[in-house]
Amino acid sequence: MLKVTENQEVNFSEEMLAQFGEIVSHYPEGREKSALLPIMHLVQKEYGWMSVNAMDKIAEYLNLQSIEVYEVATFYTMFHLSPKGKYVLDICRTGPCCLVGAEKIMEHIEKTLGVKEGEVTEDGLFSWRGVECIAACGFGPVLQIGPEYTFYENLTVEKVDQLIAELRKKEQEK
Amino acid sequence: MSRKLLYEHINVPGIETFEVYRQKGGYRAVEKALSSMSPEDVLEEVKASGLRGRGGAGFPTGMKWSFLAKPEGVPRHLVCNADESEPGTFKDRHLMTFIPHLLIEGMIISSFALGAKDSYIYVRGEMMPQIRILEKAIAEAKEAGFLGENILGKGYDLEIHVSPGAGAYICGEETALLESLEGKRGNPRIKPPFPAVSGLYNRPTVVNNVETISATVPIINDGGEEYAKVGEGRSTGTKLISACGNLKKPGVYEIEMGLSVEEFIYSDEYCGGIARGKQLKAVVAGGSSVPILPANLITTTANGEKRLMTYESLAEGGFETGTMLGSGGFIAFDEDQCIVRNTLNFARFYAHESCGQCSPCREGTFWLDKVLYDIEYGKGSQSDIDLLVNIAHNIEGNTICPLGDAAAWPVASAVRHFREEFEWHISHPEEAQTRNFGVGPYADPLVSTVTE
Ligand SMILES: Cc1cc2nc3c(=O)[nH]c(=O)nc-3n(C[C@H](O)[C@H](O)[C@H](O)COP(=O)(O)O)c2cc1C
Ligand code: SF4
Ligand code: FES
Numbered sequence: 001m002l003k004v005t006e007n008q009e010v011n012f013s014e015e016m017l018a019q020f021g022e023i024v025s026h027y028p029e030g031r032e033k034s035a036l037l038p039i040m041h042l043v044q045k046e047y048g049w050m051s052v053n054a055m056d057k058i059a060e061y062l063n064l065q066s067i068e069v070y071e072v073a074t075f076y077t078m079f080h081l082s083p084k085g086k087y088v089l090d091i092c093r094t095g096p097c098c099l100v101g102a103e104k105i106m107e108h109i110e111k112t113l114g115v116k117e118g119e120v121t122e123d124g125l126f127s128w129r130g131v132e133c134i135a136a137c138g139f140g141p142v143l144q145i146g147p148e149y150t151f152y153e154n155l156t157v158e159k160v161d162q163l164i165a166e167l168r169k170k171e172q173e174k
Numbered sequence: 175m176s177r178k179l180l181y182e183h184i185n186v187p188g189i190e191t192f193e194v195y196r197q198k199g200g201y202r203a204v205e206k207a208l209s210s211m212s213p214e215d216v217l218e219e220v221k222a223s224g225l226r227g228r229g230g231a232g233f234p235t236g237m238k239w240s241f242l243a244k245p246e247g248v249p250r251h252l253v254c255n256a257d258e259s260e261p262g263t264f265k266d267r268h269l270m271t272f273i274p275h276l277l278i279e280g281m282i283i284s285s286f287a288l289g290a291k292d293s294y295i296y297v298r299g300e301m302m303p304q305i306r307i308l309e310k311a312i313a314e315a316k317e318a319g320f321l322g323e324n325i326l327g328k329g330y331d332l333e334i335h336v337s338p339g340a341g342a343y344i345c346g347e348e349t350a351l352l353e354s355l356e357g358k359r360g361n362p363r364i365k366p367p368f369p370a371v372s373g374l375y376n377r378p379t380v381v382n383n384v385e386t387i388s389a390t391v392p393i394i395n396d397g398g399e400e401y402a403k404v405g406e407g408r409s410t411g412t413k414l415i416s417a418c419g420n421l422k423k424p425g426v427y428e429i430e431m432g433l434s435v436e437e438f439i440y441s442d443e444y445c446g447g448i449a450r451g452k453q454l455k456a457v458v459a460g461g462s463s464v465p466i467l468p469a470n471l472i473t474t475t476a477n478g479e480k481r482l483m484t485y486e487s488l489a490e491g492g493f494e495t496g497t498m499l500g501s502g503g504f505i506a507f508d509e510d511q512c513i514v515r516n517t518l519n520f521a522r523f524y525a526h527e528s529c530g531q532c533s534p535c536r537e538g539t540f541w542l543d544k545v546l547y548d549i550e551y552g553k554g555s556q557s558d559i560d561l562l563v564n565i566a567h568n569i570e571g572n573t574i575c576p577l578g579d580a581a582a583w584p585v586a587s588a589v590r591h592f593r594e595e596f597e598w599h600i601s602h603p604e605e606a607q608t609r610n611f612g613v614g615p616y617a618d619p620l621v622s623t624v625t626e
Pocket of ligand 3: 092093095096097098134135136137138140261262263
């Protein structure tokens with residue numbers, strides 16, 4: 001279900017439009033819709049999540065009905081339909097990672113950040129959630145952080161603490 | 175040391191760059207194919223190699239290519255399936271990260287053979303780092319004249335495009351992948367028509383796995399017959415196995431097919447045995463979708479033969495006592511692992527990933543998840559065990575795509591081989607919250623764990 005909680009002002013910059021154009025050129029004429037997923041990734045990277053305005057603007061750009069964008073946004077787990085923390089920790093919760101301790105890591109992250117799955121920390125910096133296998137099972141437990149989706153492998157409680165501390169420090173120094 | 179056909183140079187520093195890859199003999203296969211072979215010659219070599227699809231189903235690649243329709247004036251496409259999301263499988267990400275030019279070289283050869291001029295690599299969206307790596311490799315290959323117009327002056331034009339997914343296991347299924355590549359929800363299509371006739375943009379399309387496409391490089395370099403000499407019977411060549419779970423040395427290994435499962439698990443060349451000196455309890459040999467086997471049945475078949483890492487040997491005994499090579503996602507469970515909990519985890523996975531198009535899969539996967547949840551958390555009853563088997567049976571074979579089967583088999587096989595453990599969970603609801611069933615009889619050398 002598409003639950004509209006918030007909206008936001010969306011205006012694509014010249015630079016973004018140039019990137020969109022480059023993406024569209026990869027697909028045959030008349031098949032511009034193929035550019036939808038990659039363009040949505042770019043937009044989410046810029047705005048942090050998929051607001052209705054953002055989706056409507058994408059639809060307008062690609063000459064699609066808005067519903068064609070909404071139905072895609074709700075199908076794929078990578079698109080956030082509500083605002084998230086600046087760093088979203090995607091922790092693998094699937095079988096092979098659980099064999100090597102993923103559940104403990106998830107509990108630890110929940111405790112450390114003090115928010116439930118999908119929620120945002122008060123400072124707006126962090127969210128976390130369990131995701132399904134991210135093709136790093138031999139190096140589990142593992143998490144990824146968007147928008148670059150950097151992998152952090154062979155996690156321990158200490159490594160998680162260190163990672164969160166580093167990200168906090170990076171933000172304070174800004 | 176066994177022969178490496180894909181990963182011979184994997185440890186060479188800088189092999190991810192065009193320069194080093196080329197120094198190590200890279201792109202020779204493209205030169206050979208374009209200067210001395212016709213597309214039909216390439217197809218014949220792939221046929222002779224006996225190569226079978228590495229994405230999971232093991233369908234002969236040469237045969238798949240020969241089904242491609244070639245109507246006049248209609249473009250054809252090669253689509254590389256880099257959606258890798260089958261739990262336990264992480265070889266394609268590994269290959270793309272460490273030796274991306276192998277895939278690009280394979281894409282050029284395969285596209286040439288199929289007559290494709292625009293080929294796509296559909297990479298799962300979470301693999302943003304790998305998408306960047308591939309884009310760089312493509313730019314390097316283009317700069318060196320191996321992509322673009324009139325490649326090597328031989329009159330063949332090819333562009334390779336990288337296209338991201340956005341987090342959906344079902345988009346690994348080839349027709350769902352094509353839908354996704356067209357910018358839609360990943361709902362599998364009803365077959366026929368098959369992609370070979372009507373695929374991407376309703377045009378003739380071949381979808382192949384990353385590893386399958388990469389394997390065309392040694393096939394063209396050395397010839398299909400040479401490739402077919404490696405391996406065992408109809409399981410020719412080498413296979414990337416991604417090994418995980420409770421192993422001493424998890425990782426991605428290139429094996430010659432025919433290696434014994436025992437050697438793969440216990441020898442130092444490969445996994446080095448079970449981690450922390452524990453005992454092996456069970457193995458899922460080919461990614462989460464294939465039947466789980468207890469330790470005694472994974473190393474030895476029911477008729478007492480050594481089990482080998484081949485399509486045939488792993489399947490020996492059918493679903494009663496065998497399993498499948500699948501995608502090569504090898505998951506080892508030690509004595510401390512709980513089969514009920516893992517089965518619940520997998521059931522939850524499939525319920526989450528079902529696209530919801532057909533009712534047996536949509537309803538059945540959620541039902542399996544719920545019943546298993548009750549058993550795991552001490553609220554099950556003995557009749558639930560047969561209920562699981564019944565639900566699994568009713569999903570199997572009754573769905574549009576094989577995700578339904580993939581959800582049913584792990585549950586059915588867990589109950590088949592580990593029934594005692596399910597019964598114990600139900601009869602000891604409180605104790606099951608505090609300790610695991612343990613290794614049970616499964617690790618003994620073939621006693622009668624097989625319930626006929
Ligand atoms: C639910 C489901 C998920 C799949 N996921 C993948 C995948 O992630 N990667 C892959 O190569 N094949 C996957 N497949 C198999 C593909 O449908 C297809 O058979 C394969 O890409 C063909 O390539 P190959 O002949 O080279 O193996 C999946 C199949 C199903 C039913
Ligand atoms: S079997 Fe499941 S995943 Fe496949 S089409 Fe049907 S509902 Fe979708
Ligand atoms: S199970 Fe966690 S990455 Fe595969």
